[in-house]
Amino acid sequence: xxxxxKHGPSFASLFLDLEPGEKIRTEAGAxxxxxxxxxxxxKVYGGFIRALIRKFLGGESVFQNTYTPDGxxxxxxxxxxxxxxxxxxxxxxGKPMILQASAFLAGSPDISMKTAxxxxxxxxxxxxxxxxxxxxxxxxxxxxxxxxxxxxxxGEYIVDxxxxxxxxxxxxxxxxxxxxxxxxxxxxxxxxxxxxxxxxLYIQSRTISSLLGWITPMLPS
Amino acid sequence: MKIEIQNRPAYAIADVHLELGESVISExxxxxxxxxxxxxxxxxxxxxxxxxGLLKGLKxxxxxxxxxxxxxxxxxxxxxxxxxxxxGDVEHITLDGTTNLVVQSSSFMAxxxxxxxxxxxxxxxxxxxxxxxxxxxxxxxxxLLLNSFGGIFCKxxxGSFIVDxxxxxxxxxxxxxxxxxxxxxxxxxxxxxxxxxxxxGKGRLFMQTHNASAFGGLLGPxxxxxxx
Numbered sequence: 051x052x053x054x055x056k057h058g059p060s061f062a063s064l065f066l067d068l069e070p071g072e073k074i075r076t077e078a079g080a081x082x083x084x085x086x087x088x089x090x091x092x093k094v095y096g097g098f099i100r101a102l103i104r105k106f107l108g109g110e111s112v113f114q115n116t117y118t119p120d121g122x123x124x125x126x127x128x129x130x131x132x133x134x135x136x137x138x139x140x141x142x143x144g145k146p147m148i149l150q151a152s153a154f155l156a157g158s159p160d161i162s163m164k165t166a167x168x169x170x171x172x173x174x175x176x177x178x179x180x181x182x183x184x185x186x187x188x189x190x191x192x193x194x195x196x197x198x199x200x201x202x203x204x205g206e207y208i209v210d211x212x213x214x215x216x217x218x219x220x221x222x223x224x225x226x227x228x229x230x231x232x233x234x235x236x237x238x239x240x241x242x243x244x245x246x247x248x249x250x251l252y253i254q255s256r257t258i259s260s261l262l263g264w265i266t267p268m269l270p271s
Numbered sequence: 272m273k274i275e276i277q278n279r280p281a282y283a284i285a286d287v288h289l290e291l292g293e294s295v296i297s298e299x300x301x302x303x304x305x306x307x308x309x310x311x312x313x314x315x316x317x318x319x320x321x322x323x324g325l326l327k328g329l330k331x332x333x334x335x336x337x338x339x340x341x342x343x344x345x346x347x348x349x350x351x352x353x354x355x356x357x358x359g360d361v362e363h364i365t366l367d368g369t370t371n372l373v374v375q376s377s378s379f380m381a382x383x384x385x386x387x388x389x390x391x392x393x394x395x396x397x398x399x400x401x402x403x404x405x406x407x408x409x410x411x412x413x414x415l416l417l418n419s420f421g422g423i424f425c426k427x428x429x430g431s432f433i434v435d436x437x438x439x440x441x442x443x444x445x446x447x448x449x450x451x452x453x454x455x456x457x458x459x460x461x462x463x464x465x466x467x468x469x470x471x472g473k474g475r476l477f478m479q480t481h482n483a484s485a486f487g488g489l490l491g492p493x494x495x496x497x498x499x
Contacts (some may be wrong), residue, residue, distance in 0.1 A: 077461030
């Protein structure tokens with residue numbers, strides 16, 4: 051397999067050249083283009099109920115697709131639904147990665163996906179902080195709205211919940227208020243995630259919820 | 272006519288430099304700025320002459336493009352700049368009269384006066400593909416400016432290739448296409464891909480990295496309902 055992320059960071063798309071027999075699992079609807087010999091199978095991953103929960107809380111689709119070229123090599127072009135950057139990581143056994151639910155783009159067919167709750171507080175925070183735990187061994191591509199910044203946390207670090215894209219499972223986190231009651235109500239920050247430990251954290255430079263918050267008052271009533 | 276495109280790919284804007292007496296035609300609302308020698312006329316014009324301006328305007332409306340087009344004419348030599356509605360790229364394509372270009376209707380931004388523009392029906396199946404039913408076919412020789420949601424890239428097709436219809440910007444009419452199911456019944460209904468377009472033959476296909484309806488579909492359900 052040959053991979054290339056092109057048109058980034060604003061409009062990153064993933065171009066994969068697959069050999070016969072190689073398989074890639076993708077988020078539903080992510081295919082922009084493909085060779086005519088590419089075969090698609092559609093399946094529910096991680097159990098139907100959990101997939102439904104993912105769909106309603108995380109905005110991730112219930113179904114995922116697996117693509118494989120038939121007979122000869124083939125190309126697959128994947129594009130996220132929102133404009134922004136794509137990152138690739140190689141997952142290793144015992145070193146899972148946590149993704150914000152709508153960040154999953156594609157991965158090796160054998161990586162596992164489990165839903166993980168960001169805690170009750172994150173639900174209340176309205177950021178849709180619903181997390182996926184990606185485990186196993188293989189490739190993982192995730193995407194964001196805006197640019198992705200990689201932060202090496204060693205100690206403690208605080209991030210607005212809406213800006214979380216992914217983090218290594220070794221990091222612990224707590225969802226908390228940004229300050230006192232006054233800051234909570236007036237700072238425009240709401241809930242934040244406080245990370246502790248050591249590991250990589252990926253954050254996005256923009257959030258969909260801010261875009262929605264800006265556009266909603268402008269809609270005609 | 273000289274064309275420069277700046278701020279690519281995210282916030283592309285095209286500067287069209289016109290000679291004395293030269294004109295450029297654009298989609299309504301695309302003009303950003305211009306020199307004061309430019310006069311603007313708005314009509315249902317069909318570029319490249321031909322009768323039935325009104326009919327062409329009506330057909331264009333069906334494509335989701337504007338009924339009226341604007342014509343910018345320079346009296347002394349000047350320039351006009353154009354920008355698309357959505358964030359994304361602008362591509363400049365020169366047609367030499369040998370190959371026609373079929374453009375997905377919302378991708379048209381501007382063209383030189385010599386090109387002729389005609390509306391094509393995409394076939395009933397394209398309706399079910401959830402995309403625009405109509406294409407605009409450009410023929411003749413001249414300059415064409417297309418816009419995209421996201422970046423634009425060119426795919427040289429020799430054989431066949433499948434695309435999600437929402438990622439098509441334009442294609443040369445040497446390519447044939449058909450709308451087909453992405454896979455079996457289950458994949459077609461549940462994959463989020465549904466119907467796709469398969470191109471075959473030899474020619475250039477211009478694709479956009481992002482799909483405006485997919486982004487709209489992401490935002491839409493989170494917006495308050497539209498009220499009458």
